Amino acid sequence: MILASGSAYVGPFVDAISHARLSNYRTFFCPADDNETLGLYQWNDDVSGSLFRAMSLLEIVLRNQFHKALGGRYGAIGPTGGKDWFNHLNLNPDSRDKVRKITHRRRHGTWLPRNPMPSPDDVVSKLTFGFWPHLLDVTTDATGQALKWGDILVDVVPGHRMRLPTQWKQHQRDALFARLDLCNEVRNRIAHHEPIWKLGPLLQEARARQGVTPAIVAPAPATPSDAVDRLALYYNRMVELLKWLSPDVATAYRGCEADARCRMLLTHETLEHYRRRRSLGAVQLDHFLGKRRLAKVLKYASRHRQPVALKRGEAVVGHWASHAR
Numbered sequence: 001m002i003l004a005s006g007s008a009y010v011g012p013f014v015d016a017i018s019h020a021r022l023s024n025y026r027t028f029f030c031p032a033d034d035n036e037t038l039g040l041y042q043w044n045d046d047v048s049g050s051l052f053r054a055m056s057l058l059e060i061v062l063r064n065q066f067h068k069a070l071g072g073r074y075g076a077i078g079p080t081g082g083k084d085w086f087n088h089l090n091l092n093p094d095s096r097d098k099v100r101k102i103t104h105r106r107r108h109g110t111w112l113p114r115n116p117m118p119s120p121d122d123v124v125s126k127l128t129f130g131f132w133p134h135l136l137d138v139t140t141d142a143t144g145q146a147l148k149w150g151d152i153l154v155d156v157v158p159g160h161r162m163r164l165p166t167q168w169k170q171h172q173r174d175a176l177f178a179r180l181d182l183c184n185e186v187r188n189r190i191a192h193h194e195p196i197w198k199l200g201p202l203l204q205e206a207r208a209r210q211g212v213t214p215a216i217v218a219p220a221p222a223t224p225s226d227a228v229d230r231l232a233l234y235y236n237r238m239v240e241l242l243k244w245l246s247p248d249v250a251t252a253y254r255g256c257e258a259d260a261r262c263r264m265l266l267t268h269e270t271l272e273h274y275r276r277r278r279s280l281g282a283v284q285l286d287h288f289l290g291k292r293r294l295a296k297v298l299k300y301a302s303r304h305r306q307p308v309a310l311k312r313g314e315a316v317v318g319h320w321a322s323h324a325r
Helices: 007-017 019-029 034-071 093-103 120-126 131-135 149-156 170-191 224-245 247-254 257-265 268-276 291-303
Strands: 104-107 110-113 216-218 281-284 308-312 315-320
Touching: 007 019, 007 034, 019 034, 019 224, 034 120, 034 131, 034 149, 034 170, 034 224, 034 247, 034 257, 034 268, 093 104, 093 120, 093 131, 131 170, 149 170, 170 224, 224 247, 224 257, 224 268, 247 257, 257 315, 281 291
Parallel strands: 281 308
Antiparallel strands: 104 110, 308 315
16 A cells, blocks of 8 residues: 655544554554654555465465375375365364355254365365464364374474474464464454554463463553564564475575565664655665675665665565664
8 A cells, every 4th residue: 555645645644544543653663743644644554465375374384284194194085186184174163164154054053064075185285274273272083082282283383493292282283373472363363354453462372271370571662663672573573484394485484575574664764764655765786896896886775774675677576664763
């Protein structure tokens, strides 16, 4: 979304978005006027879009890792080669209902199998992000045999430091649940168009159980700088989870433009640029014959706290921003 900065456009945009929706921005960021408020709103919109793209990749890799690990142990082979492991586990009622809504249709109060029946791969592709954390709650298969989560998780998260099945004790599984749950929370905030910066306290990566309450590691963000830092922390945890699931995919992602843009957006300098509603700079790499000249331009941008897009022709190949505080 691009919000025009001329004074003639400010009033209509504020009315369209609504004063009530923008009130959170006014209270938290203390903008000088509606122009700054709209700049902050656009920053939130751009951060949300960038995070959602990263989350989409993470979600695909996550469900495929569980699908492969569990399909290698349970289920019958479907028409596309995947196994229906979800029909062979003792899922909790909520999770089983999510699967049934994909494989069946409700008619006159009765659940009837769909015809044709969705393949296991189709079912997995339609399960929401929230399904996967609670999959860790399953303790037995349909025959009553205990699930060997240690063996399964070694296959699900091969990039995790816990590389032996015996290392995956309950508290380690709870920590993984908390990481998945955090990512799901961020995803839902974006999907519901909630301010992505409006976050609660940072909790210990653990799971609430009888006698166990996750400790508060840090309070809720109280300043714009706090909010940017917290979002950067959440993003780093998302990328770390991607590395646990697939080191190769994470390495490729860390080298792409989407990662560079997200990290640029999650800086104090970029937030202030959006507040002032100044356009981002652009550097044409094709115009630089040597590294020294390019370094001088980036140093100048750093001194003026000017984030820039790095371009070759019309293609954006990366983003750069000073990280000085």
